[in-house]
Amino acid sequence: MIKVKRESIEKEVVEPYFEQWNELSSHIHKAHDLRNGEAKSLMDKGILLFENCIVNCSETTSQSINESEEYEVLPINGMERLQFIKTRPGQYACFRQLDELFKELKKRLARLRISA
Template structure:
């Protein structure tokens, strides 16, 4: 298992990460509601934000999450769910799934902070 780095999952780090996601989430939601075709590009930014956080939080030097590895920072089936999202980023279901990953990861980071103290 690839463990988390305690300093990378501080409340301040996680809160900033989630604030960045909230901005993107609102844009993606508006794009889907307007059906303007921009959701896919904004979703890619959200995917990159999520993946970058997981990588920075983990003790690795890779540039992307590997399905073959188990990450302490990822929720249950997180890597598989992320792969699903990456295959079809323009779909509304993938937007919902990415939003859920952010929510579940926030909760997981809180549990890990308590555990690592």
């Protein structure tokens, strides 16, 4: 298991990820409503943002997420859910799933900060 990097889960460090996701998610939601074909490319950005947050909050030298590893910071079934999202990023269900992963990640990081 790849452990959490304590100094990287401080609220000031991780909050920009969630602020960016809030902005991006509103654009993704709008793209789904308009059915303009932009949702997939926006979701690709969201997936990358989520993965960057996971990697930066973990004790790893890798620059990208390793799907065969377990990460302490990932929510329950996070890797399986992320793989599902990556197979069909243009689907609305995947957008909802990524949104839930961001919410659960925020809560998990808060719990990890408290237990530090």
